[in-house]
Amino acid sequence: MLGPFAVSKTFYITTPIYYVNDKPHIGHAYTTIACDVMARFKRLDGFDVKFLSGTDEHGQKVAKAAKDQGISPQELCDRNSKNFRDLLGVIGASNDDFIRTTEERHKVACQALWKQLEANGFIELKKYAGWYAVRDEAFYDEGELTKNADGVLVGPTGAPVERVEEENYFFKLSAFQDRLLKFYDTNPDFIGPKSRFNEVYSFVKGGLNDLSISRTTFSWGVPVPGPKGDDPKHIMYVWIDALTNYMSALGYPNTSGDYAKYWPNVMHMVGKDIIRFHCVYWPAFLMAANLAPPQRVFAHGWWTVEGQKMSKSLGNVVDPNDMVAKYGLDQIRYFLMREIPFGNDGDFAEAAIAGRINGELANELGNLAQRGLGFIAKNLGGELPSPGAFTAEDTELLKAAADIIGPVREAMDKQGFDKALDAIWSVVRAANVYVDRQAPWALKKTDPARMNTVLYVMAETVRHLGILMQPFVPTSANKMLDQLGVPAGERTFAHLGYAHALKPGPLPAPTPVFPRYVPAGEAQAPKPPKGAK
Ligand code: MSP
Secondary structure, three states: OOOOOOOOOEEEEEOOOEEOOOOOOHHHHHHHHHHHHHHHHHHHOOOEEEEEEEEEOOOHHHHHHHHHHOOOHHHHHHHHHHHHHHHHHHOOOOOOEEEEOOOHHHHHHHHHHHHHHHHOOOEEEEEEEEEEEOOOOEEEOHHHOEEOOOOOEEOOOOOEOEEEEEEEEEEOHHHHHHHHHHHHHHOOOOEEOHHHHHHHHHHHHOOOOOEEOEEOOOOOOOEEEEOOEEEEEEEEOHHHHHHOHHHHOOOOOOOOOHHHHHOOOEEEEEEHHHHHHHHHHHHHHHHHOOOOOOOEEEEEOOEEEOOEEOOOOOOOOOOHHHHHHHHOHHHHHHHHHHHOOEOEOEEEOHHHHHHHHHHHHHHHHHHHHHHHHHHHHHHOOOEEOOOOOOOHHHHHHHHHHHHOHHHHHHHHHOOOHHHHHHHHHHHHHHHHHHHHHHOHHHHHHHOHHHHHHHHHHHHHHHHHHHHHHOOOOHHHHHHHHHHOOOOHHHOOHHHOOHHHOOOOEEOOOOOOOOOOOOOOOOOOOOOOOOOOO
16 A cells, blocks of 8 residues: 555654743653654655754743743743753654754744735734633634633633733634635545544534734744834734744745655644644645645644643653653653554553563563574574575564565554554564474474574564664664674665575674663662572
8 A cells, every 4th residue: 555655755754843931741752752753664664754843932931931930032942942952862863953933944934924825815914802821822712711610711721811902913714614624525644543633624614713823912923024024013923933844944935945855745743732733724824825735644642640640730740861761762762652552642651661661672572582693692603594495484474574564554654653563563473483383492403404494584583673673663673683784774674575684694792682671679689599598
């Protein structure tokens, strides 16, 4: 099956740009890791990939945080944007660019888009009285509001709203209802998972109000362009500013270069809370500017922590830096991608992390690699032996390892990370069963030629697993491939299959790739000497 991006072979993937009013937490790391896995997968599959992340630095929320801390908004942005940029290194993100909305290239793009919307007749100045939630940086309709337990008026997310009355520029969103519905009808893969598609569809079907896209009561934002330079009164609403980042990073309004190469072969990865902005407002802005809407938006779920909502007031905000230091980078990446079907909510429980590390990475995948390579190092002087004729069992396992890319690719095209891992794991488990049945250690004396073939088949299966696991656990997977002596240039999906099989000969000394997680305190507990009372 050809995935939605297969025709052009370019793939542009973006994280949401993160608000700098706060420190990065595990939810932010999650979105970025998912994008990184996708980006690495597509690169290995022969695509020309551009992977973008960045920070969302304007708006009332950031301005307020700076005020509370007694510093200028720019100072706050510089300090906190760095935390997000540093996190990318910590979580192994292979992004090609990092955009900050306070950069000049972004201002240029925002103002160009605005002028295009205006020239096309979709912006008008109106008096506005309505409800705004600073926490969500969103306007809500009267009908969406409720009172919370404390009697405070809140929006659908529970964020308190305030009454605003301003003269604002409006985007004529109401004119796009039919075009959006038609676009969804003809692009059923535009939004994943399906449940979110339906949610967006019924929201738009319910009717669209025009959208206020400028603010006048504070000044921390991109100035609205006027006929003679910047409009002194209005700044852009933070979401029109923020969404444009995806095009600023392609050099828009220059429509040659990266823009021509990557737009609209783009996938925006977002959390479920910001789907309306990406699936309704963003395609409407683009249509209004005569630009193509993105190919796909995927909305993932939210993590709770040990069963509770993550919040500063509960003091349970998980810092991804701590988790990586405690469990290891590949281990955290694996856990986040494996634990819950992408799109669903999930619970971040440390016992579950340890379970996945020990049960799956150490006992199943790590053990498979170690059994084969350790045996070769100990008994064959570290030389990968030449295989003899293959039996039906050998061929079956080799074929399963080579063919699994089909179902894995199909799952990844729908961002089914857990399903892709399930498919890979079917080979890990089959390989462990194969080793138990073939018992190479027993063949050492009885049939060394057969032992050589079994060890070779094991190593060749591990080579496939190493190649396939690179997007998820890049460091460990490459360590597995190093230990098999696979050249750096022979690790893409084009190198799966027997045509690129391992060459017999000396291998580097193996070391375990996936250590067991042992909680601190139990780490070095010495075993009592034999016979000790
Ligand atoms: N600045 C906007 C995005 C603009 S994109 C043009 C924003 N920023 S954010 O920092 O608040 O959130 C960034 C992402 O983190 C969102 O996709 C959000 O869903 C995600 N998460 C925040 N908390 C989360 C969890 N507890 N669990 C999973 N993801 C979470 O929104």
